[in-house]
Amino acid sequence: MRSELKTPAKWLGGFLAVILVLVVTSWIVPPESITGQVLDALLDTSYASATLRVAVPIAFAAMGGIFAEKTGIINIGIEGFLILSALSSIVAVVGLTDAGVPPQVALWLGFAVGILVSVGAAAVFGVFVIRYQSNQVIAGLAIWLISLGVAPFVSLVLFESVNSPSVGTLGTWRIPLLAEIPVVGPIFFDASPMVYLMLISAPLCWYVLAYTRLGRYIRASGDNPRALDTAGISVSRTRFKGVLISGVLCGIGGAGFTLGQLGRFVGSGETSIGGRGFLGIVAYLFGNYNPILSTIGALLFASFDALQFRLQQIPALAIPQQFFRVLPFVVVILVLMFVGRTRIPAALGEHYDDDE
Amino acid sequence: MSGLKPRIERLFGVLIRLSTGERMLLSSAAVLVAVGVGMIVILGAGYAATCRSPALSVFGLEFCYNPIETYFVLLQGAFGDSFKLAVTLQWTTLLLFTGLSFAIPYKAGLFNIGAQGQFVLGSLATTIALLWAAEIAPSGMLGRLVLVPVGLLAGGAIGGLYGLLPGYLKHRFEVNEVISTLLLNFIATAIAVVTVDRYFADPELQGTVSRSIPTEAVLSSQLFPSSANFSLLVFAFALLVLGGFYWLLTNSAIGYEIRTMGTQPKAARFGGVSERFTTLFSMTTAGVVAGVGGAVFIMMVLGRWQTGAPPVGFDGIAVSILAGNNPLALLPSGLLFGALQSGGQAIQFQLGIPSEIVGVLRGLIILLVATPELFRLFGTQLERRGLITVDGGRE
Numbered sequence: 048m049r050s051e052l053k054t055p056a057k058w059l060g061g062f063l064a065v066i067l068v069l070v071v072t073s074w075i076v077p078p079e080s081i082t083g084q085v086l087d088a089l090l091d092t093s094y095a096s097a098t099l100r101v102a103v104p105i106a107f108a109a110m111g112g113i114f115a116e117k118t119g120i121i122n123i124g125i126e127g128f129l130i131l132s133a134l135s136s137i138v139a140v141v142g143l144t145d146a147g148v149p150p151q152v153a154l155w156l157g158f159a160v161g162i163l164v165s166v167g168a169a170a171v172f173g174v175f176v177i178r179y180q181s182n183q184v185i186a187g188l189a190i191w192l193i194s195l196g197v198a199p200f201v202s203l204v205l206f207e208s209v210n211s212p213s214v215g216t217l218g219t220w221r222i223p224l225l226a227e228i229p230v231v232g233p234i235f236f237d238a239s240p241m242v243y244l245m246l247i248s249a250p251l252c253w254y255v256l257a258y259t260r261l262g263r264y265i266r267a268s269g270d271n272p273r274a275l276d277t278a279g280i281s282v283s284r285t286r287f288k289g290v291l292i293s294g295v296l297c298g299i300g301g302a303g304f305t306l307g308q309l310g311r312f313v314g315s316g317e318t319s320i321g322g323r324g325f326l327g328i329v330a331y332l333f334g335n336y337n338p339i340l341s342t343i344g345a346l347l348f349a350s351f352d353a354l355q356f357r358l359q360q361i362p363a364l365a366i367p368q369q370f371f372r373v374l375p376f377v378v379v380i381l382v383l384m385f386v387g388r389t390r391i392p393a394a395l396g397e398h399y400d401d402d403e
Numbered sequence: 404m405s406g407l408k409p410r411i412e413r414l415f416g417v418l419i420r421l422s423t424g425e426r427m428l429l430s431s432a433a434v435l436v437a438v439g440v441g442m443i444v445i446l447g448a449g450y451a452a453t454c455r456s457p458a459l460s461v462f463g464l465e466f467c468y469n470p471i472e473t474y475f476v477l478l479q480g481a482f483g484d485s486f487k488l489a490v491t492l493q494w495t496t497l498l499l500f501t502g503l504s505f506a507i508p509y510k511a512g513l514f515n516i517g518a519q520g521q522f523v524l525g526s527l528a529t530t531i532a533l534l535w536a537a538e539i540a541p542s543g544m545l546g547r548l549v550l551v552p553v554g555l556l557a558g559g560a561i562g563g564l565y566g567l568l569p570g571y572l573k574h575r576f577e578v579n580e581v582i583s584t585l586l587l588n589f590i591a592t593a594i595a596v597v598t599v600d601r602y603f604a605d606p607e608l609q610g611t612v613s614r615s616i617p618t619e620a621v622l623s624s625q626l627f628p629s630s631a632n633f634s635l636l637v638f639a640f641a642l643l644v645l646g647g648f649y650w651l652l653t654n655s656a657i658g659y660e661i662r663t664m665g666t667q668p669k670a671a672r673f674g675g676v677s678e679r680f681t682t683l684f685s686m687t688t689a690g691v692v693a694g695v696g697g698a699v700f701i702m703m704v705l706g707r708w709q710t711g712a713p714p715v716g717f718d719g720i721a722v723s724i725l726a727g728n729n730p731l732a733l734l735p736s737g738l739l740f741g742a743l744q745s746g747g748q749a750i751q752f753q754l755g756i757p758s759e760i761v762g763v764l765r766g767l768i769i770l771l772v773a774t775p776e777l778f779r780l781f782g783t784q785l786e787r788r789g790l791i792t793v794d795g796g797r798e
Contacts, residue, residue: 123581181774184514184581185724189770192717196762197444203757204448316711322589332582367600369593376586383583384576 058343066090081361088357095234096242097356100308102342102349103241104129104320107300108327109334109341110252111293117256117336118289119269119282119394123187124172125297126324127194128165132301133320134198136161137211137312144214154217154306161302162295168194169294173287180398191324199314209314216310217241241307244299245342252296252338265289269392272399282399300327329379336392348375425775426727432778433725433771434739441764442470445756458754468756480749481742487749489624489631492638493704494715495741499641499733500696501719503648504566504689506728508580510652511685512665517569517584518693519716520591525562525694527595529701530613530708532557534603537617546619554620555698562694563687565591570686574679580686588716599708613708622703632704641699642734644692649730661685693719718744721769740765 073086088094108125115122140157144150172190175181199209206212217240225236235246256262267275268285276282301320305312313319326348334341355371449458449468457465458472481491504518536553540546569587572578596611603613622634652658663671664681672678693716700715701708722740726732743765747758771777 123585175770175774175777179774179777179780181770181776185720185773186770188516188717188720189766189773191766192721192769193763193766196759196764196766200444200448200757200759200763203759204452325585325589328582329586367593367597369597373590373593376589380572380578380583380586383578384572 058340084361085358088361089354091357092230092233094350094353094357096238097353098346098350099234099242099245100239100349101352102345103239103245103307104300104304104323105326105330105348106245106249106342106345107296107303108324109330109345110248110338111296111300112328112331113252113256113336113338113341114265114289114296115293116331116395117265117269117392118286119272119392119397119399120173120176120286120290121183121187121396122172122290122293123184123328124190124194125187125293125327126320126322127187127190127192128168128294128297129301129304129320129324129327130191130194130198130318131168132161132165132298133305133318134201134211134312134314135164136302136305137214138201138205140214140306141206141212150215151217154215157214158217158302158306161305162298165298165301166291166294169290169297170287172294173290177283177286177290183396195318198312198318202312202314211312211314213311214306217307239307241299241303244303248296248299249339249342256338261288266392268399269394272394272397276399276401281401283401286399297324300324326375329375333379333382348378351375423727423729426729427732429775429778430725430727430732430736430772433768436771437764437767438474440767441760442474444763445470445473445760448756448760454755468754473750473754473756473760476750476753477743477746479746480753481746483749486628486631487745489627489633490745491738491741492627493631493633493741494744495734495737496633496638496641496703497696497700497713497715498718498722498737498740499645500692500699501715502722502726502733502737503645503719503730504693504696504716505720505723506726506730506733507648507652507661507692508685508689509723509728510658510665511661511681512668513570513573513682513685514581515566515569515584515686515689516581516720517566517587517716518689518696518719519712519714520584520588521562521565521690521693522697522700522716523588523591523595523712524565525558525690525697526701526705526712527598527697527708528561528694529554529558529698530616531598531603533616533620533701534614537620540617540619542619546617550617550620551622551702554616554702555695558694558696558698558701559691560694562697563691566690566693567683567687570683573686574682592712595708596710599710603708605707611710615707616701620702621706622699634703637699637703644695645730645733648692652730657684718765721765724769724772 069086069090073083073090076083076086078084078087108129111128112122112125136157139160140153143153143156148156168190172186176183176186202209202211219238220240220243222236226232228236254262256265264275264280264285265288267278267280268282268289272282275285300323304323305319309319311319327345330344330348331341333344333347351371351374355368358366359368445468446466449466449470450464452467454467457467458469459466480487482488501518501522504521505515508515533550533554536550540549540553565587569578569580569583572583573580599613600611605612605614622637623629624631624633625635627633627635652661660671660676661681661684663674664676664678668678671681696715700712718740722733722736725739726736743761747761750756750760751758
């Protein structure tokens with residue numbers, strides 16, 4: 048598993064090299080030119096912090112997807128879990144604030160409620176696909192479609208509008224001393240608590256999968272369920288655990304995005320989640336089921352998204368915003384085509400009956 | 404990756420092994436259970452909502468919505484008069500095309516989640532082709548004879564190419580078609596929005612709305628009120644397409660190859676069936692059908708391209724799954740979902756219940772149909788308790 052760390056290291060090296068080239072170019076080109084303006088927008092620390100913020104739901108969706116898929120369960124329903132946790136966190140916050148709970152406490156309780164609801168939905172999904180052997184792809188799609196109906200429905204019933212009222216956000220945590228460091232400080236040490244959580248979770252998830260007993264069971268359950276069964280470990284239970292962890296991570300993604308960044312739920316169209324769960328799937332395919340690489344993928348896609356807002360400030364560039372929105376999808380299709388085969392768990396999507 | 408085909412085979416195993424009778428039973432049971440769960444959801448929502456006069460009160464508990472009344476209004480809203488029936492059939496027509504677009508590749512063991520994108524790009528191509536052709540085509544009846552085929556062909560061709568793309572990616576690069584078709588949906592919408600915004604926008608209207616297609620290309624209503632935008636001829640055409648594909652899949656050599664590839668890929672390959680052909684053919688055909696659906700949407704319903712296409716592509720998945728992916732069974736299944744669409748509007752207007760409940764029902768139905776084991780276990784339980792007797796027919 049140690050070799051797995053080489054790829055993230057390569058990516059980090061490549062990233063630093065790109066930054067170096069950009070910095071050098073920005074010294075050479077005149078600042079008034081379009082190139083100069085674009086470089087200016089790219090090398091701004093607020094662009095980097097925006098990227099980190101935007102990456103949160105995508106990265107957590109990706110990590111959630113990894114935990115389900117590593118156990119052998121295809122989880123297309125990630126988007127649905129994000130939607131459900133986003134809405135329920137807002138509902139809880141509004142309810143608690145009405146009951147007189149102080150706003151910051153209500154926000155954190157709402158965050159917890161969002162995660163709980165997502166785990167509950169994941170449990171239902173798990174029972175269907177593991178106990179009752181639902182077709183996993185279709186069941187996942189169903190979870191998405193149900194959430195897409197339930198969320199605006201509940202919002203309309205409770206708030207009389209598909210969009211919820213605004214509830215404020217968790218704000219940023221400024222870490223003393225470290226935040227004073229130039230460039231790195233404002234990016235990494237004056238950020239939303241959700242950004243810290245993401246930066247901690249990625250290596251943690253990687254460690255759990257690579258080095259812990261649970262991680263070994265999870266990988267075995269997806270790659271060779273029979274071996275796991277022979278070793279006396281229940282495949283069904285391991286898979287259920289994987290799906291529940293998936294629910295926790297998706298819950299953090301949905302509620303973290305809603306309470307950490309947006310401050311409300313938007314239920315029109317594809318809801319405020321708007322495909323971030325699918326981007327998560329795309330991110331873990333890009334990252335080849337490695338939590339750290341997938342988070343880097345999420346950051347890459349988030350950087351496209353954050354770039355869109357910044358480049359709109361430069362009138363000389365008239366790039367349609369849709370271009371940036373679909374860029375991740377195009378990138379991933381190309382990656383899947385040329386860069387190589389993703390290491391799909393061998394028993395992905397197969398039902399397994401424990402010999403009991 | 405050589406293990407992918409048997410994996411898919413095992414993945415589909417449970418659904419494929421069911422007999423027609425079992426499938427019909429399963430689909431009906433799924434719809435009934437979904438309707439039941441829907442009632443509970445409506446009750447719960449009615450309890451949480453605030454209203455001036457409760458529609459129902461039981462044991463001192465007050466509910467704003469009455470589930471029985473809701474379904475009654477829904478039915479009435481779908482079939483109550485000829486206008487409502489026309490709207491239901493209009494949705495049904497579109498869903499037949501997108502449902503078929505999921506069903507055909509499914510028979511070959513492929514998931515086409517991309518009908519939405521194929522539908523959107525098909526509708527875009529139809530709009531563009533008609534806007535161009537309008538300048539050179541003659542007016543009157545002759546114009547109609549030229550423009551209607553042009554519109555349908557353009558939608559089918561572009562939809563077909565957009566279906567061929569994931570098929571080719573699958574065949575040549577082993578890109579999983581679930582992922583590629585899902586992503587291509589988003590890309591299609593972006594392409595359409597940018598194209599219409601830049602080149603075909605109606606200067607007099609706000610937002611992404613194209614200019615109107617020529618009136619000669621509009622598929623106008625027969626027998627039904629013209630405001631309902633439902634053409635009986637198009638419906639008949641859709642039924643003809645269904646029948647055609649039923650024949651193709653069950654009676655032709657091509658259909659036999661597709662079905663063998665879907666159920667027994669190893670045997671199919673051993674028997675000389677070309678995987679390349681079944682993959683490319685079924686995905687392209689799926690795209691063509693969805694694209695024609697897009698063309699019909701423009702020429703019969705909307706008259707121009709605008710953003711916010713209804714999710715008929717995704718609904719088509721539900722329609723097809725409920726129909727057990729049998730082209731003939733798409734008709735009742737499409738009718739049900741068409742009725743849910745038009746009836747959903749009625750419960751919103753008359754009872755104030757958000758029509759999104761229809762989306763919940765749709766998702767529940769798919770989830771339950773995808774879980775035959777649930778009903779089988781339930782049936783076994785009943786049998787064990789001596790409540791029902793199952794004679795033969797079991798595997």
